[in-house]
Amino acid sequence: xxxxxxxxxxxxxxxxxxxxxxxxxxxxxxxxxxxxxxxxxxxxxxxxxxxxxxxxxxxxxxxxxxxxxxxxxxxxxxxxxxxxxxxxxxxxxxxxxxxxxxxxxxxxxxxxxxxxxxxxxxxxxxxxxxxxxxxxx
Amino acid sequence: xxxxxxxxxxxxxxxxxxxxxxxxxxxxxxxxxxxxxxxxxxxxxxxxxxxxxxxxxxxxxxxxxxxxxxxxxxxxxxxxxxxxxxxxxxxxxxxxxxxxxxxxxxxxxxxxxxxxxxxxxxxxxxxxxxxxxxxxxxxxxxxx
Numbered sequence: 001x002x003x004x005x006x007x008x009x010x011x012x013x014x015x016x017x018x019x020x021x022x023x024x025x026x027x028x029x030x031x032x033x034x035x036x037x038x039x040x041x042x043x044x045x046x047x048x049x050x051x052x053x054x055x056x057x058x059x060x061x062x063x064x065x066x067x068x069x070x071x072x073x074x075x076x077x078x079x080x081x082x083x084x085x086x087x088x089x090x091x092x093x094x095x096x097x098x099x100x101x102x103x104x105x106x107x108x109x110x111x112x113x114x115x116x117x118x119x120x121x122x123x124x125x126x127x128x129x130x131x132x133x134x135x136x137x
Numbered sequence: 138x139x140x141x142x143x144x145x146x147x148x149x150x151x152x153x154x155x156x157x158x159x160x161x162x163x164x165x166x167x168x169x170x171x172x173x174x175x176x177x178x179x180x181x182x183x184x185x186x187x188x189x190x191x192x193x194x195x196x197x198x199x200x201x202x203x204x205x206x207x208x209x210x211x212x213x214x215x216x217x218x219x220x221x222x223x224x225x226x227x228x229x230x231x232x233x234x235x236x237x238x239x240x241x242x243x244x245x246x247x248x249x250x251x252x253x254x255x256x257x258x259x260x261x262x263x264x265x266x267x268x269x270x271x272x273x274x275x276x277x278x279x280x281x
Contacts, residue, residue: 012181013151013158013162013183014183015148015149015165015179015180015181016180016181020151024151024153025245027153028244028245043152043153043154043211044183044186045150045183045212046152046211049209049210049214049215071184071187071189073187073189077183104170106166
């Protein structure tokens with residue numbers, strides 16, 4: 001884990017699709033695996049609400065976005081406000097890779113949980129990559 | 138969502154950092170999936186955040202009830218800044234003041250008491266839906 005650098009993970013959380021729920025669950029699973037005070041999550045809608053603290057965070061720290069669909073709202077929102085995500089994971093891409101589909105928006109089911117596990121793994125790998133890059137600097 | 142049919146939109150904050158975001162989301166799903174699936178729907182709040190035109194048009198066309206999870210009121214502000222038809226705005230934290238005996242476990246799993254509280258919030262949303270319907274019946278021209 002980085003000693004001083006923070007890494008932000010931003011989930012789409014899209015309410016309209018089951019993949020939005022999966023993105024939330026995956027981020028929280030990754031938090032459980034990483035168990036680091038240097039990994040933080042940011043509320044995406046807070047960007048629009050104009051929270052300076054949230055915006056400054058994405059300028060100053062590396063971020064990973066977890067997108068529920070191809071519209072990539074989290075990545076676009078961060079770029080809109082001057083940030084540049086280090087990595088983007090799209091839930092629908094991982095669905096294709098793993099052939100795991102969530103059951104519904106409320107209950108993602110067993111396959112949805114496995115899908116979230118797979119995404120959490122990917123998040124952890126991206127975090128490790130960013131940490132090793134930071135260590136080299 | 139079905140685009141031509143008149144719907145009431147329920148938009149929760151879905152904030153990932155607090156259990157209140159989960160409660161807002163769950164309460165919205167109780168309405169749009171279980172109780173009034175034909176009369177209500179939801180749209181992705183992040184799509185409004187990035188200014189998606191189709192989503193903006195939906196919130197401008199249909200009455201919207203927002204459910205915020207914290208005092209920043211992101212859902213409400215997002216609908217207002219999209220010139221949406223904000224019909225009512227609920228705040229989970231304010232509603233929780235009357236139910237502090239209920240323990241909301243965590244962001245991932247609100248637990249049985251958290252689910253109970255989400256159903257209470259859903260009840261408040263239903264009250265707002267009834268109000269919207271009543272107003273529409275009384276003044277059909279204003280609500281169209």
